[in-house]
Amino acid sequence: MSWSGGGGGPSVGVIGLGGMGTALSQELLLAGYAVMVHDRRPERVEELAAAGTEVADSAAHLAANCGLVITFLPGPTEVEHVLVEAPDSVLSGAREGTIVLDMSTCGPDTAIRVGEAFDIAGCVFVDCPVSRKAPEMTVLIGGEPGVLGAAEAVLAAVSRTLVHCGSRGAGYATKLLNQHVKYAWYLASSEALLIAREWGLDAAAVAQAIERSSGGDSGLDTAAEFFRGDVAQMATHAPARTIHKDMQLVKQLAAGSSVRSPTVDVVADFFERVAETHYLERPYPESTELLARLRRERPSAETRTGAAESRTRSTPS
Template identity: 35%
Template sequence: MTDTVGVIGAGRMGAAMTARLRSAGVEVVLWNRTAARAAAVAAATGARVAATARGAAAAGPVVLVSLADDAACRAAYDGPDGIVAGAGPGTVVADTSTVAPGTSIELAALVAAGGGAMLDTPVSGSVPVVERGELTVMAGGRVAVLDRARPVLDLLARQIFHVGEHGAGATMKLAVNALVHALNQAVSEALVLAERSGVARRAAYEVFANSVAGGPFVQYKRAAFERPGQTPVAFSLDLVGKDLDLILDLAARSGASMPQAAANRRAVADAVAAGLGDEDMSVLARYLRGLA
């Protein structure tokens, strides 16, 4: 088992991964662009804080990256204090960020030029899923490199799928999120339909949860939909918009027709314009109630 892991990014998922690794007895060296956020996570988990992304990347043979978007990834990888500078021979960088497949390919080439190896390893699952070690990992890159990262990924994941070369993991994550965001829109619309037609919210959701549609998404978003404003933000609506932009760009590049994703993007844009971007993705139901 790897004794020390570098973690780049102390947002919701990065913090949860840090806590999970620390609970398994793994030393974590953490870096975040906002130092105060890294310090808070370190104080809560017992992780150590690195002054630079380079320092965290040099901490162990496996480095986990969890950043918000393509721009944040490029900024963290590049430069004399970046991930590439710290990821020398023998280092595996497993990037869990949701980014464009082309960005993953680009960053993998940079890491390889510096002597390290990279995988795109985006994940499916929320913070509670991380805490239980039950993420699904979609890995792109060489199988031999994935095998070197498995001891760390196995602490976070219930299942790991190798789906192809660099960029394939990122592609698969966008495909999964296209489905997740469609489900979020559908649940929001169906719940508001039931409510406006006279069925109590909790009664309606109880039926959803026990119907043929009651899969994992419906189950783990139950509290957020039933008690809006009383549950922590798991995935903000502005990040949904970012994902849908990446999904539609990939669709345009690959020639895939995605009319539902396009409609979902318009709905999310309207809700974000109404000031709901920082709220959980389930806030779409509240937005639709207002329209009704």
Template identity: 30%
Template sequence: METPYPESISPGKTRIGWIGIGVMGAAMASRLLSAGYFITIYARSPSKALPLQSEGAQLVDSPYKVAKCSDVVFTMVGHPSDVRSVVLDTNHGILAGLNPGGVIVDSTTSSPAQAREIFQAAKAKGCHSIDSPVSGGDIGARDGKLAIFAGGDQVVVNWLSPLYEVLGKVTYMGQAGCGQSCKIANQIVVGANLLGLSEGLVFADKAGLDARKFLDAVRTGAAGSMVMELFGGRMIDRDFKAGGFAEYMVKDMGMGVDVVEESEDERVPVLPGAALGKQLFAGMVANGDGNLGTQALITVIERLNGK
């Protein structure tokens, strides 16, 4: 198998491709553009590419064309099915166009099993695939402070480090699929924190407490968390603009919970909290709120309390 491109990564030399320019993807791509990297992008809705084009990105009309003119191609799309489509499509996908030695970096929260499949498909073509989903929301993406969980060959992850340093802090988790497994576990923790924060704020309101004073009182104690810092104020302000969509939490937590429900393996953990969290986020989707931010989980708790 080819090694990654022999030159070390640097602005002006390494060609970057980017597919998926939603809230997170656009912010991440913008940081790489600001760092001096030339980026080629693909967007299903070309109008969404205009801000990145104004920063110097080149727009093409297929993932295949992105790959043809890139050394490293990032994907940040919505669902595992989207990853499969943009990476493995035999006519228009990334692997069809990627040159030997090229690297796919999937930042989507996706399936560990599919990450392993793509890793093997890339290897068969003399290319590389790294699954490295991220955590930190829209603020972390904008400020370059994302937590990045990487699975695949460690030598390739190390080679990619100049790019990761622009985006946040990367942790190598192990073989292909381990990055995705880490992200699913991360989402289980985030979901539990969002639920606890939502219930705490509803309880504080029912008790007649000032919501901001409540947060200020508890944030430096054991109840404090990054979830509280990122979303507590937004919940109080009724700011439900999405950094991460609520409907994606159903998918993310489901990839942990559904495996548990379908498996007969006694080694698979029972996750009652995650199962409840998935149901509550699914309730948001049923209420027509799937495109709101994850912090809007508080609206489900409020509905249960008659508000």
């Protein structure tokens, strides 16, 4: 199936014209695709209509005319309503074989419920949340390679990176974990700069210095070394003893200000636990093994079974 505007193929439909949906629609037009858009706020569609998109008066109307439907919606409630539950939903207008890609941020259970509804209708639903706007998007695909079919070429034309994250729901889950890493780093950084200001330092200058130092790295690459089993790279890092010493000094620095920093406490306390083990003399990324035990990374079989049963009960028949 082709979605090229000049070949008479079905349009690419975009529902939800905030910043992300508008940018994607514009890039699709530039790439030569026929585009149909829908948003409940008429003012959102005017600029795109002037640029050459068709306008649908409902999600069902759009789905009936588009072989590929892409949605950007505020959250799980809106996704389930617009895609499945509403009288004029995407599902109500979709034809057999329609591909529906949701680029919203939701939890994996939403993908399971919505996906099963589209499965029954003979359509394809894939959770595809994104990071950044088109054409710089990274698309986090909840499915194995090939799940997008002909739609993959469309996404490749308007994105920087396509990442297949696993089975249905894995795209949503990966996006949520991305958000956690991003905003945990933001929170730790903000607390550090508050402490700097309390000590009479120029917070902007401290931020610039940290950005150009090891603190400018979120730590994700180092954490990933453990999960890749990259023993050689882990061995290049300082022993946990050094980090333990440093974090005790950081804790003292924070205590000397009026700023309460839970992120400092959590990190310092973790390396206190590390200091009680053989990991103290090992490269600090190896202490992830201890972290996994402390955080109960792997739930028991009973817990996993219970969670699966809960999802099954919550899925419409």
